Amino acid sequence: MSFSFFKPSRPKTPQEVVRAVKDSLMALDTKTVVDVKALEKAMEEVEKNLVAVRCMLCGDGEVEPNIDQVSQLVLEVCKEDVLALVIHKLPNLGWEARKDLVHCWSVLLKQKVDSKYCSVEYIENHFELLDFLVVCYDNKEIALNCGLMLRECIKFPTLAKYILESASFELFFKFVELPNFDVASDAFSTFKDLLTKHGTVVAEYLTAHYDEFFDLYEKLLTSPNYVTRRQSLKLLSEFLLEAPNSHIMKRYVLEVRYLKVMMTLLKDSSKNIQISAFHIFKVFVANPNKPREVKVILAKNNERLVELLDNLSIGKGSEDEQFEEEKELIIKEIKRLSCQPILDS
Amino acid sequence: MAQEHDQEPKKLKFPLDSSSYKILDEIGVGVSAIVYKAICTPMNSTVVAIKSIDLDQSRADFDNVRWEIKTMSLLSHPNILKAHCSFTVGRRLWVVMPFMSAGSLQSIISSSFPDGLSEPCIAVVLKATLNALSYLHNQGHLHRDIKAGNILIDSNGHVKLADFGVSASIYESNTGRGWASSSCSSRLMLTDVAGTPYWMAPEVIHSHTGYSFKADIWSFGITALELAHGRPPLSHLPLSKSLIMKITKRFRFSDYEKHKKDHGKKFSKAFKDMVASCLDQDPSKRPSAEKLLKHPFFKNCRGLDFLVKNVLHGLPSVEERFKESKVLHGISTGSDNGEEEEGTEGKTGSEIVKIRRISGWNFNEEGFELDPVFPTESKDDSIVKQVRFGGETIIRDRKIELGESGDSVESSGRSSPGLIAEETKVNAHGENEKEDKGIDKETMVGGLMVLKKSLDEQRQNVANLIGMLGGEVSGEEQLVQVIERLRMELESEKQKNFDLEMELEFNKHLISGAYNGCDTE
Numbered sequence: 001m002s003f004s005f006f007k008p009s010r011p012k013t014p015q016e017v018v019r020a021v022k023d024s025l026m027a028l029d030t031k032t033v034v035d036v037k038a039l040e041k042a043m044e045e046v047e048k049n050l051v052a053v054r055c056m057l058c059g060d061g062e063v064e065p066n067i068d069q070v071s072q073l074v075l076e077v078c079k080e081d082v083l084a085l086v087i088h089k090l091p092n093l094g095w096e097a098r099k100d101l102v103h104c105w106s107v108l109l110k111q112k113v114d115s116k117y118c119s120v121e122y123i124e125n126h127f128e129l130l131d132f133l134v135v136c137y138d139n140k141e142i143a144l145n146c147g148l149m150l151r152e153c154i155k156f157p158t159l160a161k162y163i164l165e166s167a168s169f170e171l172f173f174k175f176v177e178l179p180n181f182d183v184a185s186d187a188f189s190t191f192k193d194l195l196t197k198h199g200t201v202v203a204e205y206l207t208a209h210y211d212e213f214f215d216l217y218e219k220l221l222t223s224p225n226y227v228t229r230r231q232s233l234k235l236l237s238e239f240l241l242e243a244p245n246s247h248i249m250k251r252y253v254l255e256v257r258y259l260k261v262m263m264t265l266l267k268d269s270s271k272n273i274q275i276s277a278f279h280i281f282k283v284f285v286a287n288p289n290k291p292r293e294v295k296v297i298l299a300k301n302n303e304r305l306v307e308l309l310d311n312l313s314i315g316k317g318s319e320d321e322q323f324e325e326e327k328e329l330i331i332k333e334i335k336r337l338s339c340q341p342i343l344d345s
Numbered sequence: 346m347a348q349e350h351d352q353e354p355k356k357l358k359f360p361l362d363s364s365s366y367k368i369l370d371e372i373g374v375g376v377s378a379i380v381y382k383a384i385c386t387p388m389n390s391t392v393v394a395i396k397s398i399d400l401d402q403s404r405a406d407f408d409n410v411r412w413e414i415k416t417m418s419l420l421s422h423p424n425i426l427k428a429h430c431s432f433t434v435g436r437r438l439w440v441v442m443p444f445m446s447a448g449s450l451q452s453i454i455s456s457s458f459p460d461g462l463s464e465p466c467i468a469v470v471l472k473a474t475l476n477a478l479s480y481l482h483n484q485g486h487l488h489r490d491i492k493a494g495n496i497l498i499d500s501n502g503h504v505k506l507a508d509f510g511v512s513a514s515i516y517e518s519n520t521g522r523g524w525a526s527s528s529c530s531s532r533l534m535l536t537d538v539a540g541t542p543y544w545m546a547p548e549v550i551h552s553h554t555g556y557s558f559k560a561d562i563w564s565f566g567i568t569a570l571e572l573a574h575g576r577p578p579l580s581h582l583p584l585s586k587s588l589i590m591k592i593t594k595r596f597r598f599s600d601y602e603k604h605k606k607d608h609g610k611k612f613s614k615a616f617k618d619m620v621a622s623c624l625d626q627d628p629s630k631r632p633s634a635e636k637l638l639k640h641p642f643f644k645n646c647r648g649l650d651f652l653v654k655n656v657l658h659g660l661p662s663v664e665e666r667f668k669e670s671k672v673l674h675g676i677s678t679g680s681d682n683g684e685e686e687e688g689t690e691g692k693t694g695s696e697i698v699k700i701r702r703i704s705g706w707n708f709n710e711e712g713f714e715l716d717p718v719f720p721t722e723s724k725d726d727s728i729v730k731q732v733r734f735g736g737e738t739i740i741r742d743r744k745i746e747l748g749e750s751g752d753s754v755e756s757s758g759r760s761s762p763g764l765i766a767e768e769t770k771v772n773a774h775g776e777n778e779k780e781d782k783g784i785d786k787e788t789m790v791g792g793l794m795v796l797k798k799s800l801d802e803q804r805q806n807v808a809n810l811i812g813m814l815g816g817e818v819s820g821e822e823q824l825v826q827v828i829e830r831l832r833m834e835l836e837s838e839k840q841k842n843f844d845l846e847m848e849l850e851f852n853k854h855l856i857s858g859a860y861n862g863c864d865t866e
Contacts, residue, residue: 095421099484144418179361181431181438182418185411226436227400270401270436 014073017056021049022082025089043094050100057107071113078122083108087129087149091142098145106152120156127162134168137175137187147186154190157198164194164205173216177228184227192235199244206248214252221261226270233265233276240280253284256293263301266308274312278327285330295337302338306331359429359441360387366395366441370664372448377402382444382664393429396440400433410438413508416486424477426497426507445505448663451494453656454575456666461575464616466655468646470496471569472638473504478565479634481506482558491564492544493571502649502657544568544577557847559628562637566623573612615642628847 012020024045056073059065077083086101093101108119123129130153136146153159163169172194175187195202206213220232240249252258262284265277284294298305309331314320360366366383367390373380378398384390398410417428431440447453450470454461462470474496481488488495488506495508544564571577619642625631632640661669 099419144415179432181433182414186415189411225433227433227438230400272401 012052014056014069014076017049017052018073018076018080018082021046021053022080022085024049025082025085028089028092043097046089047094047097047100050097050104054100054104057104057111070107070111074108074111074113074118077108078118083119083122084126084129087132090136090145091139098142102145102148105149109152109156117156120159123153124158124162127166130159130163131166131168134163134166134171137171137178137183140180140183143180143183144186147183147190150190151193154193154197157201160194160198161201161205164201165209169194170216173220176220176231177223177225181227188231192238195235195239196242199242202239202242203244203248206245210248210251214258218258218261221265226273229265229268230270230273230276233273233280237276237279241283249283250287253287254289254291254294256291256297259284259294259297263297263305266305266312271312274308275314275323278309278312278323282326282330285333295340298334299338299340302334305334309334359385359393361430361432363432363434363439366393366439368395370667372663372667385441392444392446394442394444396442397434398438398440399436400438401436414438414440420481420484420486422477422480423503424473424505425480426505442507443499443505445497445507446500446663447498447657447660448666449494449507450496450498450572451492452663452666452670453498453660454493454572456669457660458656459575461571461573462656464573464613465647466652467569467572467616468643469502469649469652470498470504470572471565472643472646474506474565474568475634475638475643477506478561479638482561482634487558488561488564490544491561492568492577496568498652498657500653500657502652504649504652544571557628557850558633559631562623562631562634563628565634565637566620566631569616569620569623573616613642615640618642 024042027042028039028046053073056069057065086105090098090101109117111117111119130150133146133150133153137143139146150163154163172187172191176184176191178184178187217232217236220228221236223229223232239245240252259281262277262281266274266281268274268277284290285298287294290298309327312327314323365387366385368381368383370382371379372382372394378396381395381397383393383395385393400410414428414431417426421427426442426445429441429443431438433439461467474491478488478491490508491506495506497505497507499505544567567577619637619640622630622632622640623637637643
């Protein structure tokens with residue numbers, strides 16, 4: 001990589017660097033329509049300027065970045081609306097320019113000036129940028145770049161909260177099943193981060209949107225796509241069993257509808273899925289305050305369930321013992337229920 | 346968007362459903378993956394390779410698989426194999442890739458160049474590999490699994506690095522003439538994963554603080570030897586022995602030395618020098634990929650046609666090679682090249698030496714490999730260096746033994762790897778059954794514990810012998826021991842310090858932005 005080509009004789013100030021990026025990005029618009037040559041030139045210009053930003057933010061491998069300059073650069077980027085500009089121009093950029101941009105993005109977000117995250121504040125005032133990034137999952141060319149940028153944003157609770165509560169969040173239920181595996185699994189990583197990174201934010205969200213969320217989530221759990229089923233089931237146990245979500249979990253295990261979902265998954269042809277399902281199913285059974293409907297279902301299906309559980313085993317491994325113990329308890333409980341009289345009536 | 350042809354000129358949209366592909370042949374098998382040659386019917390029957398990974402076999406999560414796919418998607422370099430697309434088919438993940446018609450260098454070598462390639466050919470291959478590595482490292486990625494089995498060639502001589510960071514190796518034939526079968530004549534499970542540890546840098550095997558780009562450079566050096574000799578160094582030894590040898594810093598260095606002049610292949614000074622620099626025990630002294638590219642060895646490097654003419658010409662097809670290897674494998678594991686002797690897996694040092702003679706291997710190789718390791722160091726120094734690897738206690742014991750009583754103890758020390766290897770193999774085998782990830786910590790710890798125990802026993806024996814012979818330890822000797830011990834402690838402190846420095850360096854790296862993989866998760 002020959003950054004040195006572009007090294008200007010006199011070092012530019014942060015203001016100049018930002019100015020140059022801004023101008024070159026703006027130029028993309030007008031020149032795009034003119035002709036191919038001009039466009040190429042304009043793209044080169046953007047790339048060169050992004051490399052300059054990157055060098056200022058991260059150093060060039062030899063020279064360490066100058067803290068003052070970095071601070072100035074961050075302030076300038078926010079002041080000049082370059083943060084918004086780069087996102088909107090992302091689809092028009094070339095391969096390397098996008099990668100440089102993604103790299104700068106993560107540094108810009110993390111940069112504190114006077115103990116404030118300026119870039120994060122900027123995004124808080126322009127939340128629509130996050131919506132724009134989410135929608136980018138539909139564009140295969142830039143999906144992975146946007147995914148990386150989104151996950152950088154999600155590290156900050158305010159930004160994660162916005163996405164969870166925005167209309168864009170629903171799109172993830174679609175994105176995680178996109179046919180392109182790389183895009184779909186990147187979308188899933190982001191989805192997972194949204195639901196696991198900030199416990200209290202997630203708990204608030206789930207409390208307020210319980211029904212709509214689990215409605216959508218049920219579709220993932222019952223998807224014909226193996227990967228979707230397996231990943232969503234695993235993720236469910238990850239966030240449902242988190243401490244801040246305990247009231248959500250208590251509510252969840254009262255619902256016959258979701259019990260049925262878990263029972264279906266217990267019968268899945270994949271053993272991995274069966275085992276993950278068991279870890280949620282067991283909470284339904286172990287719950288001391290089982291509603292009558294749950295008891296009825298368990299009792300009615302007790303033979304089939306016991307048989308299923310009997311055949312279920314992890315195989316070798318250290319968790320094995322604990323798993324078997326739990327299984328025994330659950331089987332016992334199911335058998336106990338089946339002998340109880342409450343079922344009639 | 347007009348930009349689409351900007352960086353990736355021939356971006357074709359490969360279909361995302363299995364019905365668009367017609368599978369022609371199996372060309373590779375791994376623990377949880379199969380590689381097929383196939384054609385994509387809607388795209389003019391373009392030939393592709395499809396790696397079909399059984400996702401249900403990876404128990405933990407598919408984080409690995411996801412990581413590999415994503416890594417591949419975000420890289421773009423002429424010497425890196427990039428997937429056309431990937432999608433799921435039931436429980437399997439299909440990764441559709443360009444078909445590299447000549448297959449991996451490992452399979453080329455094992456089918457047609459058992460004694461290795463010529464230097465000019467090696468230069469072409471290695472240069473391309475370095476270009477890929479240099480790009481990867483610039484992007485903040487480590488490959489972690491550089492070896493001939495992961496370097497692929499197409500019919501035009503284009504060289505591409507494949508397989509990022511995980512699981513079953515694409516195109517890696519498990520023929521393993523010799524080295525794979527020797528390590529696991531009775532344990533087929535190992536064949537699939539056996540390859541990798543031979544290429545592992547010492548710090549990868551031992552370090553608690555992690556490792557960096559320089560680990561790839563080590564593996565690159567080993568790969569150079571693999572191309573030169575037809576197999577990686579030490580690979581005539583069973584897997585676990587090779588590992589133990591690395592930990593213990595190759596007790597038998599002197600043996601190699603003896604045979605050095607006997608056998609044959611001559612290598613240029615430039616080549617030896619290049620490899621030597623990669624195999625420096627100290628990662629910080631190994632050159633970067635970028636720097637290596639400027640090494641004289643790569644000057645006047647030939648073009649791709651040279652490779653086509655000298656290597657690819659007359660080569661059996663990937664499919665044929667795969668079939669042949671399967672047949673060979675099916676009949677007997679150790680029947681080729683009179684290497685069945687390796688099945689005996691020496692129990693003692695002398696036996697090992699014998700086996701090496703029988704198997705007709707080029708000992709020069711070992712000298713060649715080890716030259717860079719201790720060229721200027723006295724024997725003592727090389728032992729001192731052990732501190733870096735094992736736990737301190739092991740080292741101290743070892744040092745005292747060797748330092749004190751010289752040859753006799755050294756030879757008794759020599760017998761230990763045999764014993765240990767037996768133990769470790771069992772461990773390694775068990776581990777590998779569970780997880781196709783090469784050697785893990787547990788195995789290593791297991792091996793090390795056994796080693797420690799055996800060393801302790803030997804130390805006791807030596808002490809007994811000394812006692813029996815009435816050779817009481819004099820005051821002076823005791824003093825020497827104390828000094829030695831202190832020296833060892835100092836050495837180990839130095840190492841800790843060094844490790845910390847490395848970590849710091851690595852963190853700096855992270856911050857300073859050479860680290861581009863913003864999403865390591």
